[in-house]
Amino acid sequence: xxxxxxxxxxxxxxxxxxxxxxxxxxxxxxxxxxxxxxxxxxxxxxxxxxxxxxxxxxxxxxxxxxxxxxxxxxxxxxxxxxxxxxxxxxxxxxxxxxxxxxxxxxxxxxx
Amino acid sequence: xxxxxxxxxxxxxxxxxxxxxxxxxxxxxxxxxxxxxxxxxxxxxxxxxxxxxxxxxxxxxxxxxxxxxxxxxxxxxxxxxxxxxxxxxxxxxxxxxxxxxxxxxxxxxxxxxxx
Numbered sequence: 001x002x003x004x005x006x007x008x009x010x011x012x013x014x015x016x017x018x019x020x021x022x023x024x025x026x027x028x029x030x031x032x033x034x035x036x037x038x039x040x041x042x043x044x045x046x047x048x049x050x051x052x053x054x055x056x057x058x059x060x061x062x063x064x065x066x067x068x069x070x071x072x073x074x075x076x077x078x079x080x081x082x083x084x085x086x087x088x089x090x091x092x093x094x095x096x097x098x099x100x101x102x103x104x105x106x107x108x109x110x111x
Numbered sequence: 112x113x114x115x116x117x118x119x120x121x122x123x124x125x126x127x128x129x130x131x132x133x134x135x136x137x138x139x140x141x142x143x144x145x146x147x148x149x150x151x152x153x154x155x156x157x158x159x160x161x162x163x164x165x166x167x168x169x170x171x172x173x174x175x176x177x178x179x180x181x182x183x184x185x186x187x188x189x190x191x192x193x194x195x196x197x198x199x200x201x202x203x204x205x206x207x208x209x210x211x212x213x214x215x216x217x218x219x220x221x222x223x224x225x226x
Contacts (some may be wrong), residue, residue: 006153033116034169034214043115043201043217089154098167099144099215103153 006102020079024092030092117220136204143185
């Protein structure tokens with residue numbers, strides 16, 4: 001049973017436009033969420049996080065929104081750049097402090 | 112400071128063999144976690160070690176095992192390899208388990224191919 005789900009395996013966006021990556025979770029005990037970015041042949045790198053006491057966290061072009069009632073979070077990238085093309089994973093710590101990842105969304109930003 | 116180092120980067124083994132992968136965490140980090148990444152399965156948690164003790168274990172068969180040494184370096188072992196074990200194995204280190212003083216930092220991974 002996947003506790004963290006990314007229902008869109010891929011997303012294609014034009015350069016300069018907004019990219020919106022979505023993530024749903026099932027466990028209401030999750031209270032800290034992270035986004036990781038992964039290029040081929042490299043390990044994931046931490047991008048941005050959000051605590052459940054907030055509903056928005058912004059860092060430059062990246063903003064994460066959290067909707068606790070819907071158990072949904074999203075990552076917005078504005079403006080999107082070709083270098084943003086990668087696989088994006090959302091993740092959360094569960095009660096046992098294990099980092100649980102979604103299946104990933106491959107973002108392709110076209111020049 | 113140096114990042115998370117995983118060795119080897121690439122490995123080819125035959126079915127039935129065993130393999131040992133190594134992970135050196137960032138200096139000062141005491142928590143090491145292992146993940147398996149396969150196409151379509153995302154990142155699957157294998158196990159987590161902190162201060163030489165296994166704190167958590169994912170839903171993998173007993174053929175997958177690990178350990179952590181006093182210097183925080185960690186190894187994972189897979190015995191009786193199966194074709195389905197072909198994957199990218201990632202190691203992540205953090206200062207302490209769970210959310211805390213920093214997020215987990217990943218190594219580049221070991222690409223294991225079982226033929």
